[in-house]
Amino acid sequence: MEIIVAKSAGFCFGVDRAVKYVYDNIDQKPLYTYGPIIHNPHVVNDIKDKGVIAINDTEEFDHVPKGTVIIRSHGVGEKVYDSITEKGFSIIDATCPYVKKIHHIVNDYSKKGDTIVIVGDSNHPEVIGIKGWSNLDTIIIQNIEDAKKFNVSKKKTICVVAQTTFNYIKFQEIIEILRSKGYDVVIKETICSATQKRQKEAIELSSEVDTMIVIGGRHSSNTQKLYQLCKNQCDNTYHVETIEDLELLVLRSDEKIGITAGASTPKNIIQEVITHVRSTERN
Ligand code: SF4
Incomplete structure (x- = not known):
């Protein structure tokens, strides 16, 4: 054989960094993660056994003692940061720098008034977080069919970003479809x-x-x-x-x-x- x-x-760089942040701060109790730190039950159970609590919604912070919250590598929207801080918790930000870069792009281009398109899974926390940095309504394209159906005003520029883990070949296909429809498209290559x-x-x-x-x-x-x-x-x-x-x-x-x-x-x-x-x- x-x-x-x-x-x-x-582990990729971003996940490695986020997990390290948790273990480096494990004695700083109460310690929370916003959502499970990574999609791996082995690691999630280990840090739970060590007293780290996963919080899944900002409202839950109203019912737990004040402490430190680690934002995982997927990142979160702007309102989540504001809510955690307003409720008196401190933040350790383990958002992967590659995801953070997308937050900045979406924030800047939406402020200019461009239409923001995120290519990715609409239910994925990373995509939900990215969406939370746009000042305008955001359109999510999940697949080729969505791209084919895409129909918005051609007066505005369209800024397209991708979920960092999106399939590169499919992303190119989606871009080609949008271009073929005659849109003025700004492509940001954000696949990690x-x-x-x-x-x-x-x-x-x-x-x-x-x-x-x-x-x-x-x-x-x-x-x-x-x-x-x-x-x-x-x-x-x-x-x-x-x-x-x-x-x-x-x-x-x-x-x-x-x-x-x-x-x-x-x-x-x-x-x-x-x-x-x-x-x-x-x-
Ligand atoms: S963008 Fe995602 S996959 Fe890439 S290094 Fe960061 S956490 Fe890992």
Whole structure:
């Protein structure tokens, strides 16, 4: 059996930084995170056991003791910062600088009166946060169909940003559709390079292996996208959260196995999966 692990598998810079902020401040109680710090139950449960409380709505701050709130790498809208501060809590801002850059773009262009278009998943916290920096109504394009249906006034310039983890190829297709409709479009390339690299490597790896394993939280959007990209190349692609998900998987000793992992997957889980896959070889 040959196991090839993608070089880009696991924590990205922004997630690594956010998790580090939590552990660096773990003694500063009460300590809150605004939403689960990352989409990984292993890490979320560990910090919960250490007394960190995840808050999911600003109204919850009315019912808990004053303390420090860590904003996760996905970022939040401007009103959330204002609300937390007004309620007397202090903030440690772990918003990824790449996401912060999008907040500035959206804020600046919406102040100019341009139409803001966010290409991404409307339910994703990062997209909700980005939307919260626009002074005007914002349009979210989730897919090609939305782009085809897109119809707003052509008098205004359209500023287009993307969720940092959006599929790069699909983003280009959406841009082409908007351009073909004759809009004056300002494109901001905001897909994170770490995401592009991870996706590109996953596509290459999955196209040359017999079985592909994608590790990451069930709710992690970037892991789901990685899984889909790999599945397009390799039919035997599996999305696993922990080694328990691999129990039923039967791997042949002559197989070539590829492994990648989403941006919120800790190194120890990747290592556990590698060890488990290797152990199946002897059975
Ligand atoms: S994927 Fe990119 S933008 Fe998102 S947190 Fe990681 S480094 Fe930041």
